[in-house]
Amino acid sequence: xxxxxxxxxxxxxxxxxxxxxxxxxxxxxxxxxxxxxxxxxxxxxxxxxxxxxxxxxxxxxxxxxxxxxxxxxxxxxxxxxxxxxxxxxxxxxxxxxxxxxxxxxxxxxxxxxxxxxxxxxxxxxxxxxxxxxxxxxxxxxxxxxxxxxxxxxxxxxxxxxxxxxxxxxxxxxxxxxxxxxxxxxxxxxxxxxxxxxxxxxxxxxxxxxxxxxxxxxxxxxxxxxxxxxxxxxxxxx
Numbered sequence: 001x002x003x004x005x006x007x008x009x010x011x012x013x014x015x016x017x018x019x020x021x022x023x024x025x026x027x028x029x030x031x032x033x034x035x036x037x038x039x040x041x042x043x044x045x046x047x048x049x050x051x052x053x054x055x056x057x058x059x060x061x062x063x064x065x066x067x068x069x070x071x072x073x074x075x076x077x078x079x080x081x082x083x084x085x086x087x088x089x090x091x092x093x094x095x096x097x098x099x100x101x102x103x104x105x106x107x108x109x110x111x112x113x114x115x116x117x118x119x120x121x122x123x124x125x126x127x128x129x130x131x132x133x134x135x136x137x138x139x140x141x142x143x144x145x146x147x148x149x150x151x152x153x154x155x156x157x158x159x160x161x162x163x164x165x166x167x168x169x170x171x172x173x174x175x176x177x178x179x180x181x182x183x184x185x186x187x188x189x190x191x192x193x194x195x196x197x198x199x200x201x202x203x204x205x206x207x208x209x210x211x212x213x214x215x216x217x218x219x220x221x222x223x224x225x226x227x228x229x230x231x232x233x234x235x236x237x
């Protein structure tokens with residue numbers, strides 16, 4: 001929804017798919033749609049779209065309903081990438097195996113994690129590299145490691161980011177964290193909404209002998225982030 005807002009979509013209504021919705025007959029769903037949006041002018045769905053109980057509703061049924069109610073039906077062909085249909089499962093697979101260039105090409109934008117900055121344990125600050133700890137839920141995540149990217153605020157401001165995803169093995173961490181160091185930034189981001197764009201893989205997660213060795217490596221990671229820059233980080237979709 002945050003992405004849609006940036007595309008100037010004025011209102012988004014999300015229908016939860018619960019047990020009641022799963023049992024709804026297709027004609028009842030269309031009746032609900034007409035009642036909720038009496039000035040409905042157009043509907044856009046994919047070629048294989050199904051709806052209603054037991055997926056009984058299909059595009060021909062929707063087309064007949066639209067014609068009866070003077071509603072324009074937009075039923076475009078699938079969008080392809082390298083000759084195959086783009087799907088959410090295909091994108092998730094690319095993300096989970098770390099193929100972010102292809103995931104970004106199919107998304108039409110950099111792979112991004114959306115969340116809110118929460119509190120951390122302060123270890124990054126002690127090392128000289130304070131981090132913003134992103135709190136998020138139910139995200140499809142790439143492999144653990146360090147990435148070059150950008151932090152994006154709700155107002156559109158951007159800042160280079162060295163992103164660490166993993167369990168922080170040097171400190172025997174037990175939970176997976178998403179942390180971002182913003183080189184040159186000073187300020188308190190706690191509670192702020194922030195997006196993290198993943199542009200480029202830098203290295204895998206590693207356990208270092210001590211905090212000093214880790215700080216030396218982070219210094220190199222930050223240098224790599226600044227050298228690569230966002231303009232060469234991901235392909236054009």
